[in-house]
Amino acid sequence: MATAIDAVRASARDTGFRDTLQRWLPKLVLAPTALCALVFIYGYIGWTALLSMTNSKMLPSYTFVGFDQYVRLFENERWLVAAKNLVLFGGLFIGVCLLVGVLLAVLLDQKIRSEGALRAIYLYPMALSFIVTGTAWKWILDPGLGLQKLGQELGWSSFRFDWITDPDRAVYTLVIAAVWQSSGFVMALFLAGLRGVDPSIVKAAQLDGASLPRIYWRIVLPCLRPVVFSAVMILSHIAIKSFDLVMALTGGGPGYSSDLPATFMYAHTFTRGQMGLGSASAMLMLGAVLAIIVPYLYSELRGKR
Incomplete structure (x- = not known):
């Protein structure tokens, strides 16, 4: 009797693990792409916006000048x-x-x-x-x-x-x-x-x-x-x-x-x-x-x- 109960519990654990893996696997596969997009697209857009409000010349400078560059x-x-x-x-x-x-x-x-x-x-x-x-x-x-x-x-x-x-x-x-x-x-x-x-x-x-x-x-x-x-x-x-x-x-x-x-x-x-x-x-x-x-x-x- 105990052996049958243990087998059912093990089967339930395996089923739960498979369900969890199926839920998270697409997210894990897409995570590197999403991270790269977040950093190299939106991150650099934000950095460019920051630089546009500084007095950067040849190299980045983080002295804030507001909208002077746009003027x-x-x-x-x-x-x-x-x-x-x-x-x-x-x-x-x-x-x-x-x-x-x-x-x-x-x-x-x-x-x-x-x-x-x-x-x-x-x-x-x-x-x-x-x-x-x-x-x-x-x-x-x-x-x-x-x-x-x-x-x-x-x-x-x-x-x-x-x-x-x-x-x-x-x-x-x-x-x-x-x-x-x-x-x-x-x-x-x-x-x-x-x-x-x-x-x-x-x-x-x-x-x-x-x-x-x-x-x-x-x-x-x-x-x-x-x-x-x-x-x-x-x-x-x-x-x-x-x-x-x-x-x-x-x-x-x-x-x-x-x-x-x-x-x-x-x-x-x-x-x-x-x-x-x-x-x-x-x-x-x-x-x-x-x-x-x-x-x-x-x-x-x-x-x-």
């Missing part, structure tokens, strides 16, 4: 140029990418021939890094090497395309290269959304006499609101943190006419020894990202409730 930042002409360029670059980049992506997605949604090959061609630029894209477009837009030279050699001696050397137009070359790389990704997002739309809705609209452009504009595209939000959020994030494309294509020049906040932050933190000012610019970039993400998340969570 200096908005008195800095180069930062104002970078912020203006970000608004111009971001607006054109997002708008043109959405337009081109939607048009390509609608084209491929017609079940045309060689759809797979065309989809691969449009998506290919996304497989490249922005460094490669910037270098390639720097060659293409170089007045002594690329399109301008080619046009003049073909007989158009007055043809000029020297935007990359024009301080007033250099930022537009960033838009050209960025749209070339990212529009295929937007196309893939919208194409996946279009393939998820119920075909019976389109057929019903066609029976009512609606034209194909009207069907897409009034019926299909409004159904893709989540895709539009996702594309805008991803493209906005790419625009705000754009660094490698600028460095490879224009280097922020001529002068600092094509600077963006990311290149400003790098220049002042790592080459000019103004860590406090660079940290302040980094925090403003983070604020710009949060200004896009937080309203989106709020709208999504509110919709679910």
Whole structure:
């Protein structure tokens, strides 16, 4: 009798141990990742915020100066140029990418021939890094090497395309290269959304006499609101943190006419020894990202409730 009771107790202990292990094992597996994220993401965000309120120069200094670095930042002409360029670059980049992506997605949604090959061609630029894209477009837009030279050699001696050397137009070359790389990704997002739309809705609209452009504009595209939000959020994030494309294509020049906040932050933190000012610019970039993400998340969570 005692042996049976001991066996039951041992079995209960084993069952309890297994249940406890099953409860805690996922937490133990995820704990190192969560700890690394806590330290190397949120910890360094907090450290950057702290440095932005100090007079740090080449090395960190913890002499608190309040918001003086932010005041200096908005008195800095180069930062104002970078912020203006970000608004111009971001607006054109997002708008043109959405337009081109939607048009390509609608084209491929017609079940045309060689759809797979065309989809691969449009998506290919996304497989490249922005460094490669910037270098390639720097060659293409170089007045002594690329399109301008080619046009003049073909007989158009007055043809000029020297935007990359024009301080007033250099930022537009960033838009050209960025749209070339990212529009295929937007196309893939919208194409996946279009393939998820119920075909019976389109057929019903066609029976009512609606034209194909009207069907897409009034019926299909409004159904893709989540895709539009996702594309805008991803493209906005790419625009705000754009660094490698600028460095490879224009280097922020001529002068600092094509600077963006990311290149400003790098220049002042790592080459000019103004860590406090660079940290302040980094925090403003983070604020710009949060200004896009937080309203989106709020709208999504509110919709679910």
